[in-house]
Amino acid sequence: MEDIEDMGAKKHAGLRRLPLRSVISKPRSPVVAKENLPPLGVPGVQTIYLKTFGCSHNQSDSEYMAGQLAAYGYTISEEPENADLWLINTCTVKSPSQSAMETIIQRGKKAKKPLVVAGCVPQGSKNLKDLEGVSIVGVQQIDRVVEVVEETLKGHEVRLLRRSSLPSLDMPKVRKNRFVEILPINVGCLGACTYCKTKHARGHLGSYPIATLVKRLKSVIADGVKEIWLSSEDTGAYGRDIQTNLPTLLHSLVAELPLDGSIMLRIGMTNPPYILKHLEEIAMILRHPAVYSFLHVPVQSGSDTVLNAMKREYIVSEFRQVVDTLLKLVPGMEIATDIICGFPGETEEDFEETIKLIEEYKFPQVHISQFYPRPGTPAARMKRVPTGIVKSRSRKLTSVFESFSPYHDLEGKVVKALVTDVATDGVHLVGHTKSYVQVLLQADENLLGRSVDVQIVSTGRWSVMGEVIWPGRKAELVPLNLGKKVTLCNITTKEKMISKDCVTLDCDKDGHQACSNQTLHAHSECNESNCCSQNSKGSKGASDCSSLTQTSSEDHNGKVFKFVRWLPSLTSLVVKNTNTKAYIHDPRSVAEQSSDRNGQVFDQLLVAFSFVSIIIVLLAVAINFVNFA
Secondary structure, eight states: OOEEESTTOOOOOOEEOSOOOOOOOOOOOOSSOGGGSOOOOSTTOSEEEEEEOSOHHHHHHHHHHHHHHHHTTOEEESOSTTOSEEEEEEOOSSHHHHHHHHHHHHHHHHTTOOEEEEEHHHHHOTTOGGGTTSEEEOTTOGGGHHHHHHHHHTTOEEEEOOOSEEOOSOSOOOOSSTTEEEEEOEESBSOOOTTOSHHHHHOBOEEOOHHHHHHHHHHHHHTTOOEEEEEOSOGGGTTTTTTOOHHHHHHHHHTTSOTTSSSEEEOOOOOGGGTGGGHHHHHHHHTSTTBOSEEEOOOBOSOHHHHHHHTOSSOHHHHHHHHHHHHHHSTTOEEEEEEEETOTTOOHHHHHHHHHHHHHHOOSEEEEEEOOOOTTSGGGGSOOOOHHHHHHHHHHHHHHHHTOOTTGGGTTOEEEEEEEEEOTTSSEEEEEOTTOOEEEEEOOGGGTTOEEEEEEEEEOSSOEEEEEOOTTOOOOOOOOOOSOBEEEEEEEOSSOEEESSOEEEOOOTTSSSOOOSSBOOOOSOOOTTTTOOTTOOOOOOOTTOTTOOEEEEEOTTOOEEEOOSOOSSEEEEEOTTSSOEEEEEOOSOHHHHHHHHHHHHHHHHHHHHHHHHHHHHHHHHHHHHHHHO
16 A cells, blocks of 8 residues: 655645645555455545534535535545545544544544544644554645545555645535535634644644635625634734734625625634734624624633733733623623633632633633643643642533523513524524524524524523514513512612512502412422423513513522523513513413413403392392382
8 A cells, every 4th residue: 555645746826824834744554454445436436424523614624625525526424334435524622522533533444444534633743643544634735635535545545734825715615504604714823822732733824815705705695605604713813924904804804795684794713912902993893783793702711820821922901801892892792702721730719710700701601621731732741730620620610600691681682683504403493693692493494594583582591592573473572460479589680689588579450560469389490391381482571671680489488499481471570660570480381371261251250240140139129119119
């Protein structure tokens, strides 16, 4: 079996980038014998199993590789068993993702499948034992994946890693989601984080020219794409190598987008240092109706000491400046961040600073990772925090983060959502609001690719449930379920505690106060059989519930429980002298409620009948009295 290194070695036309050291490996002993390979047949008719690990940039690379292979006649499959070759696109950010790659490579070798490994792992760690006997293609060589696959099917071991220009953006592409285009605006970064292995693979910053990106944007819109993700290892650093900057690019891109929200742009992850001086311009772009008011800004730690050890090139106050400015200038702004728990040297005091930062801002999304030493990085040589402490800190921070209710304010509101995907449960569709909040909708394939008005009927920790408001249907409040006595405890707004004591409120017909007649018992849990029907059409909220973050009720034992959302029957209450609206669970079943309503009607008719009977009797008595007289 031959070993082919940088086949052809010819210059390919492309965009120049800052230099990245080329890697050329030595020939290795074959693992898969030629006689064990499936018959080659006609090139371009085989089935390729494609597996992708890692970030959106990696996903884009896989889509480009799939597009080229499909254009040559290969069939792309997600089923490994019947595939003729496995193509694995790898991620080197964390140890678990690399371990998953190693597992799948071993499975492939055991099944005697020809293997091609792409992505950051072979580019940054060419001498890994698991890469022996397999073909590899680096991150700068994805435009030659067809050559690598064909040679591997012939029994050759190909190791293709050298590159001096950026891959073209005009290559064929098979999108995982036909409505979403992942658009790389640059590769590599300008940082030197002590824990990062990705820099070893992606290299120094290399930015695509603005004209190239605008051309690509126009092309994908013509293809029917509705959502464009700008992808990069650091979006904020865009253009520093070609004498431009991110705001200039963004202005050029949004000029091509319609203003009705039918096509949306999502700005990718950016580190704090490179957008500090552009904050007001970035805020202006984020306010644009065709741009999601969302940004991923990793902080990694709330301690300046730890950030310095990481060589993150900013301090916590600068991260705060980014967050505070965007929250102030962009209505509905949502910010996601990252935290690494247990970085070498992190003390308990350092970790508490991180906890305080997350508690202060209550970020809707926090990606929490334990520190993993990556081979060849400076942090791998530092003294580690004991594993037990790292895990404990990760659990504690996760508990804090999961206690937030970031989307509570949305309940009852009517928002626009761009629907682009089917949820993993296969039952719901997935859309996103202007703030990039995930909205789950009852499946209707006619909604895919459309921007629709949605009323939020319930909220969860990670997403919200919505109902489409079709033309002619108005969003309405749930009518008050009068005749209830309700006890509220610990009513809290974002600004202040309204009442620490449990209070009983009475309601009038307009719903300005709470109800009185019958005690409402709290449930410690709800399930589909008693109150959590997934098909409920009942609950509609109001737009004035944005302050309420906690509502609970107590039972006869004095226990306090939080109510679940997504209920078939709700009583709507307005806390007196505030703008806070609460939604209180009616614990009876739908049948019981219907029976109760029927009973109330019957009782009312019975009273009316009795009253009429009494009148008739009295009239009869009066007539007899007159006749007698």
